Amino acid sequence: MRSRRLPAGMLAAAVATAVLVAGGCGSGDDWSQPHGRPSAVGTLGPGFTDPTTPPSPEATITPSPGSWDEVRPSAGYRVVLLTAGQDPQTKVLVTAVTKWAEENQVSVRTVTATRPDQYVASISRAIEMAPDLVISAGNDLVDPLALVTANHLDQHFLVLGAELAEPTENVTAAGWAGASFRGEGLGMSSAYDPATFTPERAGRAVRAGVAAVLNGLTGLVIWLD
Template sequence: MTHGRSRRGVAVLVALVALSSGCSVSEEDAVPGPTGAAYEIVPEPGRTIEATLPASVSGLDGYRIAAIVPDTSAASVALLSAARAVASANGASLREFPVDEEGEDPVGAALDRALGERPDLIVGLGGGVVDVFGFESAQSLDQQFLVVGAQLAEPTGNVTAVVWDGATSRGSAAGPDGELDDASITEERGEDAFEAGLASIQDGMTGAVLRLG
């Protein structure tokens, strides 16, 4: 797996592609989601649709989730608490991979450890994971990823994201959809986002950006 300088070089390339393609999608451009329990398949990775909150999330007994925790900020703590609550309520197992901020490539090292566990899903908590996920997810197309409270500038079909007002970061590759506000990242909002993202993945609709109203 590639680290350090190569990763940063790819991040710059992704940034140039994102900026040249004008991929930012505003709330007004979001495509309405279906009214039923399941999402329709969205063929274009990165397309933004309105999130549909499920009545419940099914099929998670024994489902293995690895959560990458980028830092100890209040936002990350809130999202981690949300991940724990949703996993516990639905019978999924959750392994946490906190980032060692002293390392040369801290998020990448945590992601390497998670990939080594071969979980059913790797979850990134907030904007701190975006730059690394943007490269590594494209190198691991057989692994499903979920980004909560942020989105990738150029996602592949195996990366689903859930965003909402104040939590739309695209990392260093492109501008967010509106102003960022860490105060918008709460445990309750995180639980809604995890449930919407998990339900979408379980329904087979991956690669889209789900926007909570």
């Protein structure tokens, strides 16, 4: 697997760039206080993975529909919603994360990058906040994530509606046919279909992706029918 190291000068300059950080919904947890290790509440249903054949790194798995429905994070789970772009697809993903957080009393902080020169800085800011999970929404963040995530293996990331071409073990993606952006100058796949970004599908992606992370199934692509 190819390692990506961000030059120190580039990272320092990026971190100096201002990004918008907003308080989120959820439990109202004070993130300055000590925080226990999160856990999964509930168990994965049959068909999420084959227990006799654990998925290999960077594998794509297709869980049985609903096999993630009984899993939610423990109380006090902290998420940074990292987002860029005002396109309808990104807005659908952001809304799905917000709704899931409200339903599960998850504490959310939002980091929004509004210009390309803010993308790396926004990721760095999200990491500095030390969440249990960074959830990324927006194709514009795919290449910047590829630069930064390999240097922060202790921080988990969930990419919605897209995936990194060469993810490290801390980056999980949740996608479906029609959500096939992979960055790295490859351009938009001919299979990309904005119409597939529905609230229902985006909601499933959030729940299935978080369920995978909570159960230690990371570095994978969760593929939804």
